[in-house]
Amino acid sequence: xxxxxxxxxxxxxxxxxxxxxxxxxxxxxxxxxxxxxxxxxxxxxxxxxxxxxxxxxxxxxxxxxxxxxxxxxxxxxxxxxxxxxxxxxxxxxxxxxxxxxxxxxxxxxxxxxxxxxxxxxxxxxxxxxxxxxxxxxxxxxxxxxxxxxxxxxxxxxxxxxxxxxxxxxxxxxxxxxxxxxxxxxxxxxxxxxxxx
Numbered sequence: 001x002x003x004x005x006x007x008x009x010x011x012x013x014x015x016x017x018x019x020x021x022x023x024x025x026x027x028x029x030x031x032x033x034x035x036x037x038x039x040x041x042x043x044x045x046x047x048x049x050x051x052x053x054x055x056x057x058x059x060x061x062x063x064x065x066x067x068x069x070x071x072x073x074x075x076x077x078x079x080x081x082x083x084x085x086x087x088x089x090x091x092x093x094x095x096x097x098x099x100x101x102x103x104x105x106x107x108x109x110x111x112x113x114x115x116x117x118x119x120x121x122x123x124x125x126x127x128x129x130x131x132x133x134x135x136x137x138x139x140x141x142x143x144x145x146x147x148x149x150x151x152x153x154x155x156x157x158x159x160x161x162x163x164x165x166x167x168x169x170x171x172x173x174x175x176x177x178x179x180x181x182x183x184x185x186x187x188x189x190x191x192x193x194x195x196x
Contacts, residue, residue, distance in 0.1 A: 003028035004090055004174045008035065008083065008097035009072075012128050013057040015064050015167035019126035020096040022165055029174035030070050031090050034058060036187045037077025040108060048191035055189035062184065070171040074182040080112050087121055090174045095121050098128030131161040 005024035009032060012018055024030045038045045046054060062072040075082040083095055095116050100109070109125065116123040127133045137154055138144060145151035 003093045004031065005029070005094040005096055006031045006033055006083065006086060006090070006092045008033055008079075008095060009061065010034075010097060010100060012098045013054075013061045015061075015068070017128070017164035018098065018167065019128045019165070020098045020124075021167065023124075023126065024094070024096050025168045025171050027094060029172050031073060031086065031092065031174045031176065031179075032065055032070055033073040033075060033083075033086055034061075035075045035077050035079045035082045036182075037079045037082075040077060040079060040105075042104065044102065051189040052191060055184065055187070058184055058187075058189075064167075065171075068167070068169065068171040070173040071176065071181070073176070073179060074184060074187065076182065076187075079108070080115055083112065083116065084119060086179070087116070087119070089179050090176060092121060092174075095123045097125055099125045099133075100129070101134065132158060 005027050007021050007024045007030060009021075012020070013034075015021055021030075021032070058072070058074070065072045073086065075086065086092070087095060097109075100106070113123040113125065132155070134144065137151065137158070139150075145154065
């Protein structure tokens, strides 16, 4: 049986240099999903400019995914329930995503990873937003730097960051005939009036 991997897109709305997406493509069939759950972003819910950007970015992502043969699934949150439901619908074996670093989001992602693992799914996150993960630039005591100059020296002592990785040209989509998806317009992201 081939692996079916759900790629949970969040702020990383790109195919190039997206470690979670690239890993999913290497495993087998792919189900890309975006889940709209602004209440889970508290206290940093997206404002009207961010929502406008999100709409435009999701539109481009959807076009790029369609170009490689893999349609974007759009759902509403809560995120954990949406991922669980989608994983059952597509018989997923894996769920992958790129990390975020806001404290509330880290807490939510930890809960999601533990719950999905208990559900029998392989859940994995990747570093896809930073040149170096924060845990890799730390003092000898393993704590974050509090003064810039020692941090800068430690950063300069590291190897060069990894080169960006191109997205696969073709993606193997999972069987999604019965999978329901919202339209992008159903998320109601564009502000009224349209001030763009």
